[in-house]
Amino acid sequence: MSSPRATRALLLLLLGLICLVGCTSGQPPGAAPRTGPTASAPSAAAARPQAKLRPPVGDIGDEFTLLVDGASCPSGAGLTVVWDTLGPIARIDRVIEPGTTYLTVIAAPKDAYGSHPVGIRCGDDEAELASTRYQLTNAPTVTVYPSSALPGDDVIISVSGFSCANDVNFPARVHASIAGTGRDDHAPTIPGDIKPGRHQVFASCIWPVRNPPQVTGAFWVPGITRLSPDGGSGGTAVLITGAGFDCARVDIDLEGTPLGTAEVPPDRARTGAFSTRVTIPADTRRGRYLIGASCPGAVRPTVPFIVDNTFVPPSYAAAQDDRNARSERNVRVALGAGALLLLVLTVAALLARRAARRRSRRPGLEIRPDLGEPRVQGREAEERP
Structure with missing residues (x-):
């Protein structure tokens, strides 16, 4: 059991602690926190512009x-x-x-x-x-004039919308070249060994390289890639294939004479390829001709076709065969008639010879081949005066 003195000391200590806390906060113990003008609030952060x-x-x-x-x-x-x-x-x-x-x-x-x-x-x-x-949105463009050309033709590469920076060592200009050549030329000649099809043209600022990035354009080189056969007579059916035609329908001709049209399928529009069959006119004379293919109003590539003889139309051939058959029948009839006539003559000759032999066997008569009077021999000769 604790002494009264110790208990009083403990109570005084607790009261001192309570008083210390209450005096520091400025509020009675257990009171709610004070609010009002004296209370501090955090300032809102300034909003970014x-x-x-x-x-x-x-x-x-x-x-x-x-x-x-x-x-x-x-x-x-x-x-x-x-x-x-x-x-x-x-x-x-x-x-x-x-x-x-x-x-x-x-x-x-x-x-x-x-x-x-x-x-x-x-x-x-x-x-x-x-x-x-x-x-x-001013995207740079690259355009080739004309848009369709043949090997050896001159074209112009036109660029627009480029913004190239000036530099002491790199003047403000655009590099342009046909794909595969690597030559910087704004007025190039289409290479002679270029293949038919769609070809790209590249253009970009010389400096800086990234401003703007490389831009591409395109042009077409049409051409006939296959002709089978490449020669024959009039009336021959010919298979023609081509590429590089920027249109849906390609006109086929023989020295300007229309032979037909070819369709470029939608799935081949990017290459402009087609395949079709045409027939050489039956009355085409012998010689060397050019078969051409072209889009309306565009360039016309050609390939040679050799006509080596005259074609005989089927109707004429049938009539000729009929005439030949009749001629053969006539020949056979003539031969038969000749053989029959020869047989008749042979039989007649044999009969005549047989009759002559019979006459020559009569007694007292001698038939001679000359035309004089027959000689009489024997008793008849003696009886004649």
Whole structure:
């Protein structure tokens, strides 16, 4: 059992601790926390400025509106618009709400097609307050004139929409070449050994290589790839195949005389290939001819075809066979008649000879071959005066 003195000391110690806590908080023990002007609250973090483009897509020279909300720059420092590859391109001069909202209208600069970051800065400060993106739709193009050419023809490679940077060592120009040749030439000659089909042309800025990336165009080299047979008589059926024809229907002709048309199937449209059969006119004379194939209004590749003899039409051949058969029958009839006549003559000669032999066997008569009077021998001769 503890002494009363120890108990009082313990109670005093507990009361002291309670008093110490209550005096420090300024509230009675167990009271609710104090609220009011004296209570401190954490400050909200400042929102990051927002930049918006309207519209966010356009071509070179198209105007777009740039709205910046929540931006704040030091006194006297305006907002600067920075294009990713070109640097500062404009300053925002219209303020809707000082220190918070800015508005300006900008023309899209000349640059490569694609998506470009647009940044917002305070004056010349390198720190970026906000950013957005603008999509340039001016895709560079490569066009070949004419679009269809034969080996040995001269063509022109035309490029547009390129934005090449100038440099001391690399002037602003576009490299263009036909696929497979590697030669930089904007007015090349189609190689003589090029195969019929669709061929690509490449173009890109010499410097910098990435601005813009390599762009491709295409042109067609039509040609007849197979002629079977490559010679024959009039009326011969010929198989013709070709490639490089940029049309749905290909006209086939023999020295300008139409032979028919060939269809380019949809699944072969990328190669312009076709296959068809035509017939050489029956009345075609002997000689060397050119079979051509062409799209309407385009170049006409040709291949030679040799006509070596005159074709006999089936109707004429049948009539000729009939005449030959009749001739053979007539010959057989004539031979039969001749044989029969010879037989009759032979029989007649034999009968005549037999009759002559019989007459020669009569007594007292001697038949001589001459035509004089017959001689009389024996008793008849003696009785004659």
